[in-house]
Structure formats: C-alpha cells, structure tokens
Amino acid sequence: MKKFKKFLIWLVGIILVVLIAGAAYLHFSAYQPSTAANQAVKVAAEDNQETFFKAKQNKLTVIFYPGALVTPNSYAIWAKKVAQAGYTVKIVHFPLNMAFFKVKAADKVVNSNENYVVGGHSLGGAMAARYAHQSDNPHLKGIFFLGAYPDEKGRLDQKKLDVLSITASRDGVLNWSKYRQGKKYLPKTTEYYQIKGGNHGGFGSYGQQKGDRKATISNGRQQTIIAKKLIAWLRKIK
Structure with missing residues (x-):
C-alpha cells in the first residue's frame, strides 16, 4: 500500500511538471x-480580460478573438483605426493565448444592451464562430473572419448575422481546402474579400509567423486595408 501511495505521488508530481513545462512553453x-503595434496600443486601456480601444461616440462594439499563440496587442494597429x-474595439485576453479555453469570453466583456459583432483571426475566428453559433443574444449583429473559417460546431448558415470573410493571397498558414469547405457553414449573403500580397501574420503585427509565406505588401499596408474593409462593413450593419 505504501509503495502504491509513493508511486501515486510520484506520478502526480510528473504530471504537474509536464503541465507546468507545457504552459511555460506556450507562454x-x-x-x-x-x-x-506597441506604439498604437498606448491609447488603449488594458486589464486581465481585454485590451480596450474606446470610440468617442460608439456606434457598434467589435469584440475580437486573437489567433493561437498571438498576444492581443499584436492587433493594435487596425484596432486603433477602427476605434477612431x-x-x-475589445481584444479579448485568453489563457495561454488560446481562444479555445474560453469560447464564451465575449459574454464577459460585452455590456448589457450593447450592440456588437465578434470576429477572430485563425483559431480565434473558428472559436468566434462557435460562440456566435451558441449565442442567442439579440444584440449580436455580425461576425468577421481574418484568415479563418468556421467548422461544423460553428456553423452560421441558419443565423441572421452579417458576415465578412477576409483572406490574404499569400497566406501560408490557412488551410485553404478547409477554408473552402467551411463556406457551406456561412450564410449565402457572406461578403468575401482577399488582400492581394498579404499573408497570415499580416492580420496582426507580430513579425513573420512560422509556416507563413512572405508578404509582397508591407504590414502597414495590410493593416490599413483590414481597417478600411472592417469599417466599410460595420457601416452597413443595422
């Protein structure tokens, strides 16, 4: 019995070490x-839940889910432009920078009776879709994808939401086959746009991402295009 207890303690200890090491690696x-991006975020407020770019006279709130292992402030450039x-814009903070840990995080940062849209980059987009699929909040008006697509658990084809999908022609991380398959889970009214010369990492501002292709436009240019497309789309939402 004593040997078993010692073994159990040893096993629990090993598991804890592995979990801590894994968490540290992800961090x-x-x-x-x-x-x-660090310069742009200086105008934002920040706490442990969100990075917050406040509009002077808010028309509609944008809640954003970052891509996997991308820190929230990496999206500050286009977020600042949209707020202006x-x-x-509320960029959600997730444990270990992984949106799948808190799919319903939008509910924690949105105010009651506040009209809003959700969106996300890469994994964040897929999780935002799952959130929108599950939500029955009448104040949720739309969803947008940046280099992302919904899966079956995030299907939105029966939802009455405005949808925008933005991709980049030199995205080397997006699974294009699954992206095309994912279109069946989106409403027929979905608006699609591709940024010529842009890449996956260019949906934020954090340098070259592993597995991505080199962009043929500057990151600044891609940020400007993202902001302009989002603003034009947001203006059409009632």
Whole structure:
C-alpha cells in the first residue's frame, strides 16, 4: 500500500511538471507585438480580460478573438483605426493565448444592451464562430473572419448575422481546402474579400509567423486595408 501511495505521488508530481513545462512553453512561444503595434496600443486601456480601444461616440462594439499563440496587442494597429472611426474595439485576453479555453469570453466583456459583432483571426475566428453559433443574444449583429473559417460546431448558415470573410493571397498558414469547405457553414449573403500580397501574420503585427509565406505588401499596408474593409462593413450593419 505504501509503495502504491509513493508511486501515486510520484506520478502526480510528473504530471504537474509536464503541465507546468507545457504552459511555460506556450507562454514563451507566443508571438509578440511589433514596435508599431506597441506604439498604437498606448491609447488603449488594458486589464486581465481585454485590451480596450474606446470610440468617442460608439456606434457598434467589435469584440475580437486573437489567433493561437498571438498576444492581443499584436492587433493594435487596425484596432486603433477602427476605434477612431467610431467603433469601440475589445481584444479579448485568453489563457495561454488560446481562444479555445474560453469560447464564451465575449459574454464577459460585452455590456448589457450593447450592440456588437465578434470576429477572430485563425483559431480565434473558428472559436468566434462557435460562440456566435451558441449565442442567442439579440444584440449580436455580425461576425468577421481574418484568415479563418468556421467548422461544423460553428456553423452560421441558419443565423441572421452579417458576415465578412477576409483572406490574404499569400497566406501560408490557412488551410485553404478547409477554408473552402467551411463556406457551406456561412450564410449565402457572406461578403468575401482577399488582400492581394498579404499573408497570415499580416492580420496582426507580430513579425513573420512560422509556416507563413512572405508578404509582397508591407504590414502597414495590410493593416490599413483590414481597417478600411472592417469599417466599410460595420457601416452597413443595422
């Protein structure tokens, strides 16, 4: 019996070490914001739940789920531009920078009676879709995808939501086959746009992502296009 207890203690200890090591690896592997993104985020408020870009006269709130292992402030450049156009942006913070840990995180940062849209990059987009699929909040008006697509658990084809899907022509991380398959889970009214010369990492500002292709446009240019497309889409939402 004593031997079994010792073995059990040893096993639990090993499991804890592995979990702590894994968490530390994910934490230190996260992509960090560029100098330009760090500069842009200076106008934002921040706590342990969100990075918050407040619009002076908010028309509609944007809640954003970052990509896997991408720190929230990496999206500060386009978020700042969108907020300046009158749309408050809330970039959600997730444990270990992984959106699948808290799919319903949007409910924690949205205010009651506040009209809003959700969106996400890469894995964040897939999790935002799952959130929208499960939500019955009448104040949720739309969803947007940046280099992302829904799976069956996030199907939105029966939802009355405005949908925007933005891809980049040189995205080397997006699974294009699954992206095309994912279109069947989106409404027929979905608006699609592709950024020519842009890449996957260019949906944020955190440098070259592993497995991605080199962009043929600057990160600044891609950030500007993202902001313009989002603002134009948001203006059409009633």
